[in-house]
Amino acid sequence: MKLGVLFSGGKDSMFACWQAIRKEEVACLITVVSRNPESYMFHTPNIRLAALQAEAAGLPLVEVETAGEKEEELLDLKRALLAAREQYGIEGVVTGAVLSVYQAARVQRVCRELGLWSFNPLWLADQEAYMEELIDAGFTVVIVGVFSSPFDESWLGREIDRRTLDELRTIAKKYQVTLTGEGGEFETFVVDAPFFARRIAIEETSKVYRNYNGVLRIERAGLVAK
Amino acid sequence: MILLIDLCYRDGSLSRDEFVAPVERLLRRIGVAFTIRHYTTVGAQDLESADAAILCGTALMDTGYTEHPELFRWLLTFERPVLGISSGMLALAAAFGGGTEPCREIGMADVRVLAPDPLFAGQEVFPAYTVHEYAVQVPGEFVALAASDACVQAIRHRSLPLYGLLFHPEVRNEWVVERFLGLVDRQSP
Numbered sequence: 001m002k003l004g005v006l007f008s009g010g011k012d013s014m015f016a017c018w019q020a021i022r023k024e025e026v027a028c029l030i031t032v033v034s035r036n037p038e039s040y041m042f043h044t045p046n047i048r049l050a051a052l053q054a055e056a057a058g059l060p061l062v063e064v065e066t067a068g069e070k071e072e073e074l075l076d077l078k079r080a081l082l083a084a085r086e087q088y089g090i091e092g093v094v095t096g097a098v099l100s101v102y103q104a105a106r107v108q109r110v111c112r113e114l115g116l117w118s119f120n121p122l123w124l125a126d127q128e129a130y131m132e133e134l135i136d137a138g139f140t141v142v143i144v145g146v147f148s149s150p151f152d153e154s155w156l157g158r159e160i161d162r163r164t165l166d167e168l169r170t171i172a173k174k175y176q177v178t179l180t181g182e183g184g185e186f187e188t189f190v191v192d193a194p195f196f197a198r199r200i201a202i203e204e205t206s207k208v209y210r211n212y213n214g215v216l217r218i219e220r221a222g223l224v225a226k
Numbered sequence: 227m228i229l230l231i232d233l234c235y236r237d238g239s240l241s242r243d244e245f246v247a248p249v250e251r252l253l254r255r256i257g258v259a260f261t262i263r264h265y266t267t268v269g270a271q272d273l274e275s276a277d278a279a280i281l282c283g284t285a286l287m288d289t290g291y292t293e294h295p296e297l298f299r300w301l302l303t304f305e306r307p308v309l310g311i312s313s314g315m316l317a318l319a320a321a322f323g324g325g326t327e328p329c330r331e332i333g334m335a336d337v338r339v340l341a342p343d344p345l346f347a348g349q350e351v352f353p354a355y356t357v358h359e360y361a362v363q364v365p366g367e368f369v370a371l372a373a374s375d376a377c378v379q380a381i382r383h384r385s386l387p388l389y390g391l392l393f394h395p396e397v398r399n400e401w402v403v404e405r406f407l408g409l410v411d412r413q414s415p
Binding site: 019020023024092094101102105106108109111112115116117118119120121122123124125126 | 359
């Protein structure tokens with residue numbers, strides 16, 4: 001089955017993409033770029049770098065812009081899925097939804113309207129097992145946004161390796177946050193994945209940070225051999 | 227031993243992680259032994275050694291299992307507890323001659339308990355996660371136990387512990403699966 005992966009550049013949609021590649025045919029990646037930093041559906045830091053990630057993966061990218069207002073976003077999502085169907089003949093859509101009933105239900109509704117299959121391979125995933133698998137499989141994931149205490153400026157740009165995962169475990173226990181950042185505590189960007197032909201080298205970044213709220217903007221990045 | 231049955235479009239499909247794995251993890255957390263089989267590979271031995279069976283759901287577009295009613299005929303003589311979830315409920319009802327009618331619900335819906343049953347004891351209304359395109363026409367040997375504003379959400383056989391749920395209990399209503407397992411008389415660990 002030809003599938004399009006709804007794609008934000010973060011670890012969940014990338015991992016879902018990898019699951020899909022192993023079981024079906026991924027024909028394209030699809031991003032909805034929100035101009036609203038408070039987007040309900042589509043996270044924003046560094047989403048413009050999705051094109052570079054798509055190139056690293058050797059997959060075409062369908063990119064649609066949205067003003068990022070709550071109901072309009074659904075129409076923009078529909079537009080993106082229609083474009084992916086028209087250009088790449090997709091029969092289904094893959095998302096990285098883990099726990100959000102809100103996000104999963106909205107995508108399911110749009111897919112159903114368009115007669116597309118919907119796949120959420122990370123649905124209700126065990127967070128511990130998922131994070132372990134992510135590292136074991138060879139994903140390189142960097143934290144590019146922090147949105148709650150105790151994630152301070154020092155977390156921006158950190159790679160999620162075993163040491164970071166250990167720290168996240170301690171934090172998850174102490175602060176009642178999710179290990180995966182599912183509650184919006186932090187955002188991630190994938191610089192390497194098992195299905196990437198080349199990996200992303202981050203060359204220049206800038207930080208905007210204040211009171212446990214900040215983003216790492218990737219100003220310049222390129223592809224290098226693995 | 228609980229027999230957990232995958233109704234998705236093929237064995238080892240991309241939907242398995244979404245519709246079978248969450249139930250699998252729930253059973254593991256509760257601490258019951260189980261075996262997983264795709265509906266096309268359920269054998270006499272599996273049925274014989276099962277203390278109960280759980281039929282998992284499928285993606286909205288996935289109706290392949292409805293083309294193989296003969297693979298669900300064992301439900302008529304199984305007589306031990308069965309929990310059919312979403313598409314699993316449709317398969318259970320179909321085995322007993324129940325038809326379907328279009329009824330699309332996607333997202334959270336309030337489920338109202340209609341008739342007393344140990345599965346829902348103490349509950350009147352609870353929010354549940356739904357992803358379905360059809361609802362069942364309750365077969366004659368079954369009673370409706372609960373409903374949303376749109377359609378029947380839970381059924382039970384009149385004399386056997388055979389249950390069907392249209393909503394997905396593994397999402398936010400794990401207690402329903404725990405209660406179902408409480409009804410199972412386990413012969414093996």
